[in-house]
Structure formats: structure tokens, C-alpha cells
Amino acid sequence: MDKKPKIVVVGDALLTPEFLAESFSSFAAAGWDVVPFRFGPPTLHELDEQLLVLEREGPDAIPAPEGLEPLLADAELLVVHICPVSSSLLERNPQLLAVGVLRGGYENVDAAGAEKLGIPVVHTLGRTxxxxxxxxxxxxxxxxxxxxxxxxxxxxxxxxxxxxxxxxxxxxxxxxxxxxxxxxxxxxxxxxxxxxxxxxxxxxxxxxxxxxxxxxxxxxxxxxxxxxxxxxxxxxxxxxxxxxxxxxxxxxxxxxxxxxxxxxxxxxxxxxxxxxxxxxxxxxxxxxxxxxxxxxxxxxxxxxxxxxxxTSHIAFDTEAFYKRSSVLWREGMDRLFEGSDRRVWINKTPLADERIEKLKALWQAAAAKV
Structure with missing residues (x-):
């Protein structure tokens, strides 16, 4: 039996794992294995503090949450919000076809390290x-x-x-x-x-x-x-x-x-x-x-x-922000694969083309089933 493609979605106190699992339910309906996971502290104040550290010091400043890495061992796609993604984490999971970031900013992901490994990083345009x-x-x-x-x-x-x-x-x-x-x-x-x-x-x-x-x-x-x-x-x-x-x-x-x-x-x-x-x-x-x-x-x-x-870091805080985060990311992926807009692909390297083509085939096959 063929292995189902697997996507690990990492939420937090702002975009919860439960919300992301629901947001990516169409993947499950199309035959993907959707695995939600949680990063970070339980309160928004503490999450803001961790985001500030990541913005100042980069994704190596905070370790990835314990228990995430075993889930990635056979995953094709990792999608995160604020969870740090270091180059060392990616080096240990070279089979990943891409890393998705549910933010316009991607300071929590080592995009340069991913580029060296040929792993595309795809962020979210227009979310906020x-x-x-x-x-x-x-x-x-x-x-x-x-x-x-x-x-x-x-x-x-x-x-x-x-x-x-x-x-x-x-x-x-x-x-x-x-x-x-x-x-x-x-x-x-x-x-x-x-x-x-x-x-x-x-x-x-x-x-x-x-x-x-x-x-x-x-x-x-x-x-x-x-x-x-x-x-x-x-x-x-x-x-x-x-x-x-x-x-x-x-x-x-x-x-x-x-x-x-x-x-x-x-x-x-x-x-x-x-x-x-x-x-x-x-x-x-x-x-x-x-x-x-x-x-x-x-x-x-x-x-x-x-x-x-x-004000207390609330410029993004509208109803549409929460509802549209994953939708906008998926729409960006659609445009990427259609060839109409590659802006969402941060680290465009020739090494990434093979992975993108493989992910594109999985993505479009899933879309055909929904």
C-alpha cells in the first residue's frame, strides 16, 4: 500500500493546533495524513516574548518543541506559524519537500540553511x-x-x-x-x-x-x-x-x-x-x-x-487574520504551482526545483480529489 503524504502543522497560543488541523482538513479529505502539533507557551504574552527572541536572534535561539522531530521523520511538508525551524532540524529531515510559514515574516525559519539543503521555504503574502x-x-x-x-x-x-x-x-x-x-x-x-x-x-x-x-x-x-x-x-x-x-x-x-x-x-x-x-x-x-x-x-x-x-502588539488582530492565515498560504502555493506568482517562494534555488516538482505533483493530485 502506498504511503499517504504527510503534513505536520505546528500551531501555538495564537493559531492553535486544533484550528490548524481544521484549516488543513481538506488535505485529510484528499488522502493526506495531517498531524497537528503545538509549540510554545500557553499565553499570548509569553508567545510574544518568544517571537521577539526569534526576531532578534534567529531560529537557533529557541529549540524546536520536544516531540516534533519524530513526527517529521516521514513527513513531506512542515507548516509552522511561530515555531522555530533551524538548519540543524532540517539537516536531520532532508526528505522534507518544503517548509511553509503562516506569516509574512519568516525570522523563525533558517531560510538560508534551507536553501543550502535545497528545501524551499514558502511564506504567506497578505496575511496581515x-x-x-x-x-x-x-x-x-x-x-x-x-x-x-x-x-x-x-x-x-x-x-x-x-x-x-x-x-x-x-x-x-x-x-x-x-x-x-x-x-x-x-x-x-x-x-x-x-x-x-x-x-x-x-x-x-x-x-x-x-x-x-x-x-x-x-x-x-x-x-x-x-x-x-x-x-x-x-x-x-x-x-x-x-x-x-x-x-x-x-x-x-x-x-x-x-x-x-x-x-x-x-x-x-x-x-x-x-x-x-x-x-x-x-x-x-x-x-x-x-x-x-x-x-x-x-x-x-x-x-x-x-x-x-x-498599543500592545495588536495591529494584526482582526477576525480575518485568524480565518485567512492558512487560506492565504494555500492560495500562494496554488499560484506558485500555476506559475503565476513565485513571490511566496523565498529561497529560489535550482536545487529546490526537483522538490518543488515532486510537491507540485502531490499537491495537484490532492486538489483533484477535493
Whole structure:
């Protein structure tokens, strides 16, 4: 009897194994052996802490959960959310045809190590794009228009009329908004800002100028983005071990009185330097959803500042995010195998072609049975 193809899906406190098993039930209906497994601690706070470690230090910083490796010995496909996938784990499971990541970011997977082994890594495009781009625009308005701090003051018994930027509160149509990182989320931010009449600049060395213009923004180099943006919003990736994109020198080159928005990665910003720029008035304000310590520590330098809006890493948190994670990943795989969109395949190497073709045959055979 032929062996059934096997997919191991690793959930966590956010996307639970039970949810993923249900999400991949069509594979089981098509004859795959679907094996759910769990990574990580039971609470979202603890999971956030582990994700921060993985983003800063890479997939070797946290071991894979005990009991996972025996399940992989005869698996064709491993799909994870936040679970770390190191090159050593892959070296011990060379039969894997691919590793799927149910996130746009893939810091928890050693993609370079997988590439050396010829194992494709396939991530998820667009999973949080709508949610995070909506939230980003909301953070701009909340900080510049004092929405959150006014609400907090009223809840505490006040009725505030004076704010850190009183007398300098802008209207959106007056602003130049700079977008650092012009991928899926950056482009949606530009589109949504179009309705406000802003001037939108975009910096991304990997995106052609024509594509930037076609998405409603003006191409800009890094120095221009810093010097001319009234609001700078970050939508770049951050590689483990890389220095921050914004530190003391960059804040000094930003437009005086500008605002910073970060709904991307905590490692993009030197938090101590940001706090100093906010205290000095170099920046009028900032709004952040990601931090170098989550939950925020009592002595964090941003605590106590009255010109910063902070949220608890919730920019992604919509109903659609949960429902669509695995759907979007599968749709990306469909496009990959159709040849219409290879962006989901991170580490495109000739070594991977044979595996992709084998997985493609299994994938399409399963699709024919559903």
C-alpha cells in the first residue's frame, strides 16, 4: 500500500493546533495524513516574548518543541506559524519537500540553511496586510490628533484641551508621509493615504521606481525620506542581529517636529534613542505597536512620555487574520504551482526545483480529489 503524504502543522497560543488541523482538513479529505502539533507557551504574552527572541536572534535561539522531530521523520511538508525551524532540524529531515510559514515574516525559519539543503521555504503574502495598513493610518491619526491620550484623560476624570503638539496639530492633507519598506503593507498604506490628499514618499531599494509610482507614491532615497517626511512609517523587515534602521544619527536627520509610526518590527528602532528624540522635542510624537520588551517593562524609557501612543502588539488582530492565515498560504502555493506568482517562494534555488516538482505533483493530485 502506498504511503499517504504527510503534513505536520505546528500551531501555538495564537493559531492553535486544533484550528490548524481544521484549516488543513481538506488535505485529510484528499488522502493526506495531517498531524497537528503545538509549540510554545500557553499565553499570548509569553508567545510574544518568544517571537521577539526569534526576531532578534534567529531560529537557533529557541529549540524546536520536544516531540516534533519524530513526527517529521516521514513527513513531506512542515507548516509552522511561530515555531522555530533551524538548519540543524532540517539537516536531520532532508526528505522534507518544503517548509511553509503562516506569516509574512519568516525570522523563525533558517531560510538560508534551507536553501543550502535545497528545501524551499514558502511564506504567506497578505496575511496581515489589510489589518496592519488600516491600523497604521489609525495610529497616525491617534497620535497627531491626540485621540488616545484625550480618551485616557477623560476616563481619569479630566477634560483636556492642551496637548504636547497644541498649536502645531496638522491636517493630513498638509503632510508628506514617508513609507520605509514598500511591500504589500507599504503599498496599501500609500493607497489608503491617497484619500487624505497627502504627499507620499516611498523608500525601498528592492522595488523599482516605476512600481512605486504605479502604487501612488514618489520614489525617494533614504536621506530624502528622513529629511522630508512629516510622518515616517516603517514597513520593512528586520533580520536577526542587524542594527536598528533608526538610531540616534537617523533621528538627528529626520525632519524637525516629525512623527514616527512603527507597526512592523521592534528591532527597526533603537528605543532609547527614540525616547531621547521624543523628550528633546526633535520628534513631535511617535506611535508604536511593537517593542523591544513585550509586555513593556515598568522602567522602559517610553513609559511616562506624553507624546507617544502605544498599543500592545495588536495591529494584526482582526477576525480575518485568524480565518485567512492558512487560506492565504494555500492560495500562494496554488499560484506558485500555476506559475503565476513565485513571490511566496523565498529561497529560489535550482536545487529546490526537483522538490518543488515532486510537491507540485502531490499537491495537484490532492486538489483533484477535493
Amino acid at each position: 496586510s489589510e489589518a496592519v495598513s488600516d491600523f497604521t493610518v489609525g495610529m497616525m491619526l491617534a497620535e497627531m490628533r491626540n485621540i488616545a491620550r484625550c480618551h485616557a484623560d477623560i476616563r481619569a476624570g479630566g477634560w483636556p484641551k492642551e496637548f504636547p503638539n497644541t498649536g502645531r496639530i496638522p491636517e493630513m492633507r498638509e503632510l508628506t508621509v514617508g513609507i520605509a519598506g514598500f511591500g504589500e503593507i507599504g503599498r496599501l498604506v500609500a493607497k489608503k493615504l491617497g484619500g487624505f490628499g497627502c504627499r507620499v514618499l516611498a523608500y525601498d531599494p528592492y522595488v523599482p521606481d516605476d512600481a512605486v509610482r504605479g502604487a501612488g507614491a514618489e520614489p525617494a532615497d533614504w536621506e530624502t525620506l528622513l529629511a522630508e517626511s512629516d510622518v515616517l512609517t516603517l514597513h520593512s523587515r528586520h533580520s536577526a542581529g542587524s542594527p536598528p534602521l533608526l538610531g540616534e544619527a537617523e533621528f538627528a536627520r529626520m525632519k524637525a517636529g516629525s512623527y514616527l509610526i512603527n507597526t512592523a518590527r521592534a528591532g527597526l528602532v533603537d528605543m532609547a534613542a527614540l525616547a531621547a528624540a521624543l523628550r528633546s522635542g526633535r520628534l513631535s510624537g511617535a506611535a508604536l505597536d511593537v517593542f523591544d520588551a513585550e509586555p513593556l517593562t515598568p522602567d522602559h524609557p517610553l513609559r511616562g512620555l506624553d507624546n507617544v501612543t502605544m
